[in-house]
Amino acid sequence: MKRTEINHILDQPTIGQEVNIKGWVRTFRNDQFISVNDGSTIRNLQIVISAENTQEEDRKRLHTGACISVNGIVQESLGKGQSVEVIGHSLEILGECDPNEFPIQMKKHSLEFLREKAHLRFRTSTFSAVFRIRHHLAFAVHQFFNERGFYYLHTPIITGSDAEGAGEMFQVTTLDLNNVPKNEEGHIDHGQDFFGKATNLTVSGQLEAELAALALGKVYTFGPTFRAENSNTSRHLAEFWMIEPEVAFNDIFDNMDLAEAFLKHCLKYVLDHAQEDLLFLQDREQQEDKTKPTEERQIMPLIDRLKFVVDNPFERITYTEAIDILLNSNHYKKKKFKYDVSWGIDLQSEHERYLVEKHFQKPVIITGYPAAIKAFYMRLNEDGKTVAAMDMLVPGIGEIIGGSQREERYDVLKEKCAQFNIPEEHVWWYLETRKFGTCPHAGFGLGFERMVMYATGMGNIRDVVPFPRTPLNAEF
């Protein structure tokens, strides 16, 4: 008999229909009521069995986590907690689950504990909701760009580029680490390595995306990215997924419009397609908030927060205006910032948090940063001291997008390479695009996991990726 998924039974029940259900037991109550989940929805289906049509020995094996197959009839429920249920007439245990060993119980576990059980945490309501939403967001990413005529570009994961400057890199080698070949100067001889040169895992697909944008017009990447930084925070991973659109003929203002439309589209998609998962996560967050001091609680419930972002224009200010706001704030006058504020500083987390969470209380895009604190490829403004960079900051997470209009002028870019001590022979191919039919263009990078955090309300980035890669942790 063909399996019927639980979301179909709950959404379009046909009373009296004979169905087969397969799924995992959440609870078994009163020796009669099985609450079962098959991942098709966060909701569980109640299956009612009786002593007459099942073996006692099978009922004894209906522990939380066991996998079962049940044939039965769809009925209106006699109980109060659900409108329909299935009266089971035959029960098969597909996979036992020894409760003395299975660590997941039908109770609240700490996220830290579940992180150590990453292979089993999908079985919880929280993580199944998070990963369904992660899927919807990934789909929304492709939908957004496809509808606007972008091409999905696959940039390399292994790269020989050594001038990206986006962070520490993981080295890729097939050399025998116990017997590394050395050259005459005593350095590692990468000439004998697989690619004949030193290679590493990509820290960004941006430079390659620029090359494609200067022919295909509008492209985006969406793939894994690696940073070997020893970062131990709730918003950094050593392996994460990044989305990097790059558009020919766009300037920094087009870039901001694109970034804002993109984030709104993705969050709207989740609001439209994952309501019940969002509701569950919202309830969960509100339960958590009850245990926190008032000032740490969310101002708005999760779904209202997402709607607010979708429905309201983002704030757009320049770096110079941001500095002025900080300098004129009571917070600054009362000397509550740990780091001092003056034009030219790199904004600290506390400054960004103040602007986003206290002053504006909505997403903010900051542009026009001092050239000295931003990357070499960002376009120099007319004032000669700022660049057409942009950071999008969102409440609770901080920087979710970093982007810029790129420096398309060959001479200016060569000058920037010199200033940043980047040897031209390392980026010759990048420079050549400015030599051969250069054009204004712009793009940005968005950390996918940070968007998943924002959409789900989860506070730790390790809980929105199936198998987090962080310092000292590569289990599974």
Next chain:
RNA sequence: UCCUUAGUAGCUCAGCUGGUUAGAGCACAUGACUGUUAAUCAUGGGGUCCCUGGUUCGAGCCCAGGCUGAGGAGCCA
């Protein structure tokens, strides 16, 4: 990497300024009940108190070093 903080039963946690045999709830087992909603009730089993060393008549508790988690910072997406 730095600062702060924590580690006690499978899970969540209590454990008195160092003193008999380390406790509770949940989970589990057995039994009762049989329209329950994380069912309920009764009984029972369950411990390398993170590791190593030290102080002490005596250490879960004090000291030193280490390991691991969390929060924050830096770096960033």
